[in-house]
Amino acid sequence: MKISTSWIKEYTDLPNNKKDLYNLLDKFAQQCIDIDQIIEYGEGLDDVFVSKIKKIINHPNAEKLKIVEAEIDNKNLQIVTGAPNIYVGMICPLIKSGGKLPNGMVIEKKNLRGIDSNGMLCSEKELGIGNDHTGIMDLGEYYSKHIGEKISKIFSDTIIEIDNKIISNRPDLFSHRGIAREFFALTKTKIYFDKENKLDINIDKDFKVSILDKDFCTRYLGIIIKNVEIKESPVWLKQKLNRVGVNSINNIVDATNYIMLDIGQPLHAFDLDKIGGDKSEIIVRKAKSNEIIETLDSKRRILTEENYVIANNNRAIGIAGIMGGKDSEVDDNTKNIFLESATFDSIKIRKSSKSVKIKTDASIRYEKNLSQKFAYEGILKAISLIKDVSCGEEGSNLIDIISKKEKLNNEISLDIKKVKQILGIDIDKKEILEILENLNMEVSVKSDILNILPPQERKDIKEDVDIIEEIGRIYGYNNIPVRLPVYESSEIIPNPLYEIEKKLRTIIAASGGYEIKTYSFINESLLKQSNYELGDSIKIINPISDEFTHLRQTLVPSMLKTVNLNAKNYDYFRLFEIANTYFKTKEELPDEKLNLCISIYSKNKEIGTFFELKNIIDNIKEYLNLSEDFNYIKESNSEEAIKTQSASIYLSDTLIGNITNVHPQIKDNFNIIGNLSICNLNVDLLLKYINKNRLYKAISQYQEITEDLNVVYNKKFYNSSQILSLINDDNIREKYIIDIYEGKPLKENEISLTVRLKFQNFERTFRSEEIKGKMANIKDTISKNNKGIYFR
Amino acid sequence: MLDRKKLINQISTERDQAIIDIDDCKDLEVLKKIHSKYFGKDSYLSKTISQIKNYDKKDKIEIGQFSNKVKGEIQNKIKEKELILKNRVFLHEIERDIDVTLSTNNINIGSIHPISQMMDNITDNFKSFGFSIASGPEIETDWFCFQALNMDIHHPARDMQDTFYIEENHILPRTHTSSMQIRTMLKQKPPIRILAPGKVYRNENADSRHSFMFYQYEGLVIDKSTNVSDLKSFLTIALRNIFENDKIEIRFRHSYFPYTEPSFEVDATCILCQGKGCNVCSNKGWIELLGGGMVHPQVLRNVNIDPEIYQGFAFGGGPERLLIVKNMIQDTRYFFENDLRFLNQFKQI
Known part of the structure; x- marks a missing residue:
């Protein structure tokens, strides 16, 4: 997930100086969420300025070219352009000749068919902040107060890409507002809350919503906004989305995406007239087996009973919490919309998303168990934004159905002694309190016991160790010293x-x-x-x-x-x-x-x-x-x-x-x-056969006598280990084969073994006659008892 | 019996013969034989001396003195000759010139696999800290591998996309050695100090950083007082030993695992650049080596250990990761390809 630091700055203060910002990001990566990469958005825009087109005249020598006078630094600059979308009063980016574009291209002073051009008006693609190359980027009236300023001041941003895996238990962090809270806990600067949005609607019109599975949809909010004008979003909105990698579609869709990225609540807008108008009914229900819906991505989906849909009286108009339907999509002709903001069960969404094999920004958030609170905050903020960007107006009351009350967080009691017990360091009580309060927890103190109520969106905090983790990371694990642990010895279990x-x-x-x-x-x-x-x-x-x-x-x-x-x-x-x-x-x-x-x-x-x-x-x-x-x-x-x-x-x-x-x-x-x-x-x-003891065997001090015995046997009837076992004498200390021979003059299948025998005892050295006797004895015994064995 | 004069003459003749024999001798073995010829039990001189007792006193003295003188002469002569001959042999051996840069390769020692080497290194370290080595099954039930570790049936890691199954959602090749935490805690009362090495399996396509089979080591300590600082200290000492570098520091990065709270990723100073920043550590100066944390109280409850009395820490990582960092190995696939051209770069037994 990409997070824009300039967006974060709407909620809390971050350093303006790059070096300080990067140091803070390093801290953030260790203590809050690991950062996969940092992207500098809109880099290399130092030579581009905001300007206003004052005058346009046709080029005398070229039909397709126009001569533009653009205001910059209270002076007018003459530029020749072929762009089709320019008009007098347009606020647009301008680069003076001699300046450099982000891609390294230097703009030369040119003479175009006899007219001097002292710079260039730019498209968003040329600036590297968008894909549109059909015309000059129209910044809109919104930016008129910035004329003459460097465009980098407006658009450049440090974007961080974070690892979603680490926050899989933190639904509150899938938004800029949530992440701003983390930054605030680190910097202890200031936090700017959203102004309590109030809605003052008094329209005598309700919209019927039925929730058939109350375990699945626990809260459903909706409202009709009528007379909307579908158009491109203003540049500020497009730019905000573009920075974090979200494509701009139109003002309505962009507004819902914006709210999701801002506070983490997914929203969906239906074209009211395509779903049956204001007399229609919205039904949240389980999908029927083999129910078919074409989703926004133009794919035909066959649903199962693992899926849930948003439907009207006759058909499914969206897969709940995952993706809207194609035939209720907001398009250029849309006049009225129905805006939905709901809370769905996280596990059921996960199963549904898995079974239909679609993962969306919405489903990823719903899987994390969002608080019902977000659904309310989301729709309120969305209504005012949509009205703002589309000139629409409320067409119904705000529907708000809570079908199942959200389980409220419990108060957790924490003994301050346990902080040291788990982390191994002393942290000052005052510091602990500050950390917890900065993380928006309500804390009451009774001597060494803290009673803590985490904010409702922090469903991950269930017991005291969860609180200790918060204290530890914000305090900084780097402050925990390394020292050799002292342990009582315990039994080592053999393996x-x-x-x-x-x-x-x-x-x-x-x-x-x-x-x-x-x-x-x-x-x-x-x-x-x-x-x-x-x-x-x-x-x-x-x-x-x-x-x-x-x-x-x-x-x-x-x-x-x-x-x-x-x-x-x-x-x-x-x-x-x-x-x-x-x-x-x-x-x-x-x-x-x-x-x-x-x-x-x-x-x-x-x-x-x-x-x-x-x-x-x-x-x-x-x-x-x-x-x-x-x-x-x-x-x-x-x-x-x-x-x-x-x-x-x-x-x-x-x-x-x-x-x-x-x-x-x-x-x-x-x-x-x-x-x-x-x-x-x-x-x-x-x-089982390992002998744990190796008992010492005495070594005789008397000379050992070595004799070699050549024994021939037929391998059809005997094998070498049998032959060896036949060679016996009480005084043989060691016997082993030193040579094996097959071939002439031996007969077929005959093998000649040379066995080395070492005679030794503990009383005396054997005389040669004794050994001769022993050898003869060995041979006799073998020959007598075993047919077909002879000696060479 | 010969008269004295004749006997003395004979002894002289014997001596003359001996001198000729010795002079003619060109070989140490022959010289030994000459020695026994003149001094052995059956030699002329020995026999003669044994007869001296039969002569009268005056003769006895004269013969005796003479024969002793002759014996001395022969012995000296032999010693002289022996010196000469030995020197000749020595010289012969010394004169042989060899090219000291040549070598043979007759002694062929094999090698233990690098993963085993690293695993031994890890287990040796933790044994020295008083840890026992624990082993257990590679094929596990979901209870040991997931449920008991606080990863309920809905946990994403249990997806078929991540875990192989023998029986769906029930019997599986373990995805981590953390299952050994559970097996140990059920079998053994605290205090517990174990290190469990072993193979693990994940349903991941092989690339330069992933393999569907790999190794892990899992550490677990349960005691009445253990804390994050202890974990940090054990790991710091172990990693310093493993990398043979006293300057290594570690840092804990906040993370999330269902079975620990708090949870960390453990980074160590990049050994290549000593923390200055380089390609290997993507200019961070730190490299991620393993994960760890304090055992989640729910995990303790699952194995009937009272989290109000006992607490502990656990950590786990892959020896491959340590090897990749220590030996700058580019591709994890080498470990299971078994190409001798790779294996023989890490000879150790």
């Missing part, structure tokens, strides 16, 4: 899942993994590409796009997509993600399971990404200090798996996850060339 997630990130990153973060939402085609089914994935009923329609149950598809993206730039990388997956339950809320997905990609097929990945998983065991080793059981339980190259991962009997080389078909679906291995682990399940 093991959060801690394990943090540790996992460090372990995997230290193992070369880059953490990625992908969206929690997924769609069927991405799942299909990864060989997954949508299954019972949870659906979002209003997805942002076709790409993100369901909550994911696996991190794999997004991982594949990310691998594809990065494989374009890198030949080798490791990625991981830790995120929730979502599953339907019988309860209200889904089950959220924290998953870990790791991938290793290598363009070079020689690199065994599968075993590297296993290495990382085994590091996780070590670094998280899990109480069990991971068991890998060869089976494919994931959709992206190659059956012969995948395993389920267990911690004792619990299935924790899986690891696999990704199926070539899926790699192809994602245009991935090379090796790609992926693992998934359920992080929640890991928690």
Whole structure:
């Protein structure tokens, strides 16, 4: 919303000096409403003056040109112009030759077909204060007292654009008058109230109004104004609207818009003769289902029972509080109008506006719960303005129906001690009183208790903290000091899942993994590409796009997509993600399971990404200090798996996850060339296996003896972990595979493992004969009990 | 048994042989073997010395003295040689010239995502202030996400245009971590001091400043005496730590949230221009980082905490915003694109 500071000045004093004004605006932005931007309206008009046309004669050598003598500084200046709308006595803007227009153009002294022209008369577009370029801007008689003055003095203005969101609970601030009150609270200068408008009408004519839904329309005011003359608005009115970004339509519409911007009350003018004349009836009612109305914007609207209309006896003539109807519009031929000023229920307006998908300056205000008081003040001010700009006169009594009394604000009691309790600073009682009174609150004091009645339009103020907020912001939060708070210590509640997630990130990153973060939402085609089914994935009923329609149950598809993206730039990388997956339950809320997905990609097929990945998983065991080793059981339980190259991962009997080389078909679906291995682990399940204690194990001071054992087995019948488990001796401190060999001279399916054994005990160093004996023993036991295993 | 003279001759011969061996030796390993050849259990000298006891006293002394002298000579010779050989090895290693500007990249450490880094930074700070870290569901009911937070059914934020729904007006991916305020206050008696990090979702089209999924951190303190000044102080210290800049000041700008009263937007001194005004802060000298306020009494009543006894403050913001400011990141979409060329600019584990 745009606010004109010169308009504000009609209600309170603002600094004239730009620097002081900007300082005040900075304060306003912090303590009242944030300012999105400040716009200097009518900038660069220093060379343009108000002048009056004294004499017009035809140009001797050009049919379309006229020679004008224009008064400026009590002197007449000769100007040649081709403008069609000039007349003697016209008050208009003039720029002398040598002067500069806002767009940077310098006006040269010219000779036009033999006649000197010493300047230029300007259109509003040339001045940058309007769009009309059909003729010279006609300022009107209103400005005759300004002849010779700089036009910037009249039209320049500092406009502020404010953020509506912050005032969504402040209906009083959707107007210049309301915002002026805020400025006054900051500056503590002066406030100029509207003079109490009195209406002295005594016409023996009423206009019938029926309110069918009293919860929707709580107050309705209306009046007939007859014999209006529809024309362009005077320049001052057009300029006022233009400054805050509202287009001028005609004098009647402009007047209603002006009142709305001035005091925040939306008004609407109907062409009386189009709605049935003064014998007609106005009915405020719910719209019928599928009732049709063409609105002012020439669009045909099909209404529902969520909408409310203003109607006459036979049809809807406007959508109440939102937009008027086309066929009752005020146009150039309008003679008499019916002026409406009403109070509608904010929630019902919001629903109505949402369902018909129209947001207007009126509906935005009605949604904020306007006070009935505004409807009265609005119509009074509008009547006098309309009479002024259209020469109309009252054609009926003022109708005023209050169908439901407005709930009056309650008095709130505030203990001054609570101000310090909430804000943390002492504010002088006198200062508190001044702040509240400047905000138009009625305050009575009983020692430390203040009884406060907020003005009726401040419906946002309901309890003492609301008052404290007013005190705090106007006092200025900047005055609140920063000091280290002193607190009693309290219990720290552990969050093991959060801690394990943090540790996992460090372990995997230290193992070369880059953490990625992908969206929690997924769609069927991405799942299909990864060989997954949508299954019972949870659906979002209003997805942002076709790409993100369901909550994911696996991190794999997004991982594949990310691998594809990065494989374009890198030949080798490791990625991981830790995120929730979502599953339907019988309860209200889904089950959220924290998953870990790791991938290793290598363009070079020689690199065994599968075993590297296993290495990382085994590091996780070590670094998280899990109480069990991971068991890998060869089976494919994931959709992206190659059956012969995948395993389920267990911690004792619990299935924790899986690891696999990704199926070539899926790699192809994602245009991935090379090796790609992926693992998934359920992080929640890991928690249970974390061993919190790490007990010290004694280190033997005796020399350890290392022996390598070459064992050959057939991979159809055995796997390496079985082989390792067969190698046993009480004095083996450590055993691990150091080499794996397949190929000649071994037979098909045979694998040769070189296992390194480290013998050590706590009594003495083993002699070489003893070790030889132990090795022979190991070999004998294995050979005796297991067929097809031999040693090299 | 050899007579004394012959024995001494033999010892001399042994010594001569040893000197030849040592002179010929070109390798430290060989030198070790030479040492055991002449001094080991089975060596000639050892054996000879073990026989000395069989000679008469005079011979014993002479043989003994002689063989000790020979042993000394050989030992010295070996030591000398060892020095020479070691020096040769050292020299060999020293003489190898390397180009110190070359490097390998065999050690490949990965990196934690920048959002996680920032989140850790935030949680670490608040942990040091005695806050617990709270986690809760991403998919919420409207009660936890809206109603309990004083946002009734008519609140605009609940529109389908702003919020995703699983079930209309009922089950939704949370739009803010403020739902964790409610979950915590229902579960835990005051005093409460938590920080809740997590993912949130809003039905907003992606652009350089918006994403439909992003992260938030939510702070909540409930106690018998907490106030705006405390909130300002905690945030000032935390932001100074996060930006590693002691000069940062913060200011509270009046704002409106249904669940706090008073409510603020929290601005910090623009770290780029130190408050002088620049492009990043649109010449304001301040940048908006998060929001906060004193918990609305109605919110406390909703979770059965008596606002006459307890009060508190809450604040919340996005780690992305802090990163954008700290690292001058132009576009928030980078965070979820996962291009390694972006991620590897922020290496940290």
